[in-house]
Amino acid sequence: MSLPPGPTAPAPWMLMRWMRDPVAVLKECRARYGETFTLDIGAMPPLVILSNPEHVREVFASAGDDMHGGEIASGLRPFLGERSVIVLDGAPHRAMRKLVMPPFHGERMHAYGRAMVDLTHASIDRWVVGKEFPVHEALQAITLDVILRTVFGMDDAADRARLGEQLTRLTHLASWPPLLLPQMQRDLGAWSPWGKFLRESRAADANLLGEIARRRREGSAGRTDILSMFLGVRDEEGRGLDDQDLRDQLVTLLVAGHETTATALAWTLRWVLALPDVRERLMNELHTAQRGGPLTPERIAKLEYLDATVREALRLQPVIPLVGRITQQPLRFAGYDLPKGVALAPSVHLVHLNPAVYENPERFDPSRFVGRSYKAHEWIPFGGGIRKCIGMAFALYEMKMVLATVLSRAWLRTAPGYTPRAVRRSITLTPSEGMPVVVDAVLPRSPDTAAAAA
Ligand code: HEM
Numbered sequence: 001m002s003l004p005p006g007p008t009a010p011a012p013w014m015l016m017r018w019m020r021d022p023v024a025v026l027k028e029c030r031a032r033y034g035e036t037f038t039l040d041i042g043a044m045p046p047l048v049i050l051s052n053p054e055h056v057r058e059v060f061a062s063a064g065d066d067m068h069g070g071e072i073a074s075g076l077r078p079f080l081g082e083r084s085v086i087v088l089d090g091a092p093h094r095a096m097r098k099l100v101m102p103p104f105h106g107e108r109m110h111a112y113g114r115a116m117v118d119l120t121h122a123s124i125d126r127w128v129v130g131k132e133f134p135v136h137e138a139l140q141a142i143t144l145d146v147i148l149r150t151v152f153g154m155d156d157a158a159d160r161a162r163l164g165e166q167l168t169r170l171t172h173l174a175s176w177p178p179l180l181l182p183q184m185q186r187d188l189g190a191w192s193p194w195g196k197f198l199r200e201s202r203a204a205d206a207n208l209l210g211e212i213a214r215r216r217r218e219g220s221a222g223r224t225d226i227l228s229m230f231l232g233v234r235d236e237e238g239r240g241l242d243d244q245d246l247r248d249q250l251v252t253l254l255v256a257g258h259e260t261t262a263t264a265l266a267w268t269l270r271w272v273l274a275l276p277d278v279r280e281r282l283m284n285e286l287h288t289a290q291r292g293g294p295l296t297p298e299r300i301a302k303l304e305y306l307d308a309t310v311r312e313a314l315r316l317q318p319v320i321p322l323v324g325r326i327t328q329q330p331l332r333f334a335g336y337d338l339p340k341g342v343a344l345a346p347s348v349h350l351v352h353l354n355p356a357v358y359e360n361p362e363r364f365d366p367s368r369f370v371g372r373s374y375k376a377h378e379w380i381p382f383g384g385g386i387r388k389c390i391g392m393a394f395a396l397y398e399m400k401m402v403l404a405t406v407l408s409r410a411w412l413r414t415a416p417g418y419t420p421r422a423v424r425r426s427i428t429l430t431p432s433e434g435m436p437v438v439v440d441a442v443l444p445r446s447p448d449t450a451a452a453a454a
Helices: 011-020 022-033 053-061 074-080 090-100 106-124 135-150 157-174 193-218 226-232 243-274 276-291 297-301 304-316 348-352 392-409 447-453
Strands: 036-039 047-050 132-134 325-327 331-333 336-338 343-346 410-414 422-425 428-431 436-442
Touching: 011 022, 022 036, 022 047, 022 348, 047 053, 053 343, 074 243, 090 243, 106 135, 106 297, 106 392, 132 135, 135 157, 135 243, 135 392, 157 193, 157 243, 193 226, 193 243, 226 243, 243 276, 243 304, 243 392, 243 410, 243 428, 276 304, 276 392, 297 392, 304 392, 392 410
Parallel strands: 047 343
Antiparallel strands: 036 047, 132 436, 325 343, 331 336, 410 436, 422 428
16 A cells, blocks of 8 residues: 655644645645645545546546545534535435435526626625725625525525524634534533534524425425425435435535635636736626626626636636545555545646646636636536536526626725735635725616616
8 A cells, every 4th residue: 555755744734734825735745746645634534635637537437436525524514414415425425416406407597697696786786985895705795695595595685684694603603724623523612612603503503494494384386496496306216305404405505605606706806806908808798798788697697708707717716725535445546556545635726727738827817718618627626526516507607697797887996905815714715804805986787687676
């Protein structure tokens, strides 16, 4: 048995560095040890970091029995629940994924586009001209509202605000990175970090289960939200999802879907605001589209340069640094005889910075995505294979809706003197200080969007 080479510094030191700046650690190791190396950060099984696209392809081609993706996410169990699709493996994972996937089909996204656009308008209406504010927070509020409306099916703004506030408090508590470590997950009373989290979590669960019960009573006729679809799904034996299944999937979709999308949007804006050529090309595309009629979700979804811009942002600044699968038996892989119990971990950053695939990879250039797509193991911000992000179509669609709406109404600039750094929030890498921007102008909603929202 052998592991690829890697840093020999003590695991606690590597863990600290990893928690603080995973991208720097990955780049450093890539330069020193080559495209495949081992990182031992102690809190997890040794990570065999992969960046050769062929190795990544091999991981994504696995049917999941020889390598488990749920096991590596087991630290999320206390947050998401034992039945969350993210933490399951093997047959239970396949079965849950089959039940949860259908509402996320690309074509269904048009049903959610109107809500994505309307909720973005509602946020912009509150922006104050001349004022500096952390745009990441505004984007988080939008993406949370979008999930509560389109996934949970909460139509009432006051109800969404109440549950949203509670869930934000909860995700805020949960996003403190050390809380992912099992040794930190001990209830030492209401003031300890874990104790506080547990108490908030129980209160939120009571509300979520109340909401599920109400929706079961009221029925789903005529509704398009994802919870309504879940209430109607049945497996081959005619079994549906029980309350605990539903609770765990709702929390999973909320946690997996809102912070990630808001962060991806913040990074996209960071480049758009910094690069006048990119912004101008986007504005031209939007103006040309507007001349042809109102900017409906269907029309926004087809804008080619907008699509390329969000894909390029996800390439250059991926939100999640690694995906992982734990080997279930000894395995010959990438020229090594790996033991059981190590994590094969495609590095999203390193794959995206491969100069053999992306010319001038450190440069932000959306045109590399115009008229061409990359292979499933070359562009991997959403992972791949049987564990590929369920919300990929949803997230890309939402990013385009939000970005087009913001750019068509608000003139923003990066706050003077601000240079973003990637900081860690739980498993995501977000721009530091919430990415402060200044609002220089806000246009009123155009009559067609105001009418559609009414
Ligand atoms: C830009 C936004 C997003 C990014 C970058 C992202 C990224 C990812 C990544 C890297 C994975 C792991 C894939 C793997 O292991 O191969 C994942 C899994 C997942 N994501 Fe996303 N995601 C985003 C948005 C969303 C949204 C909007 C939802 C749902 C509303 C969602 C739901 C999920 C679920 C349920 C899984 C687990 C799939 C499984 O284990 O079978 N994600 N996502």
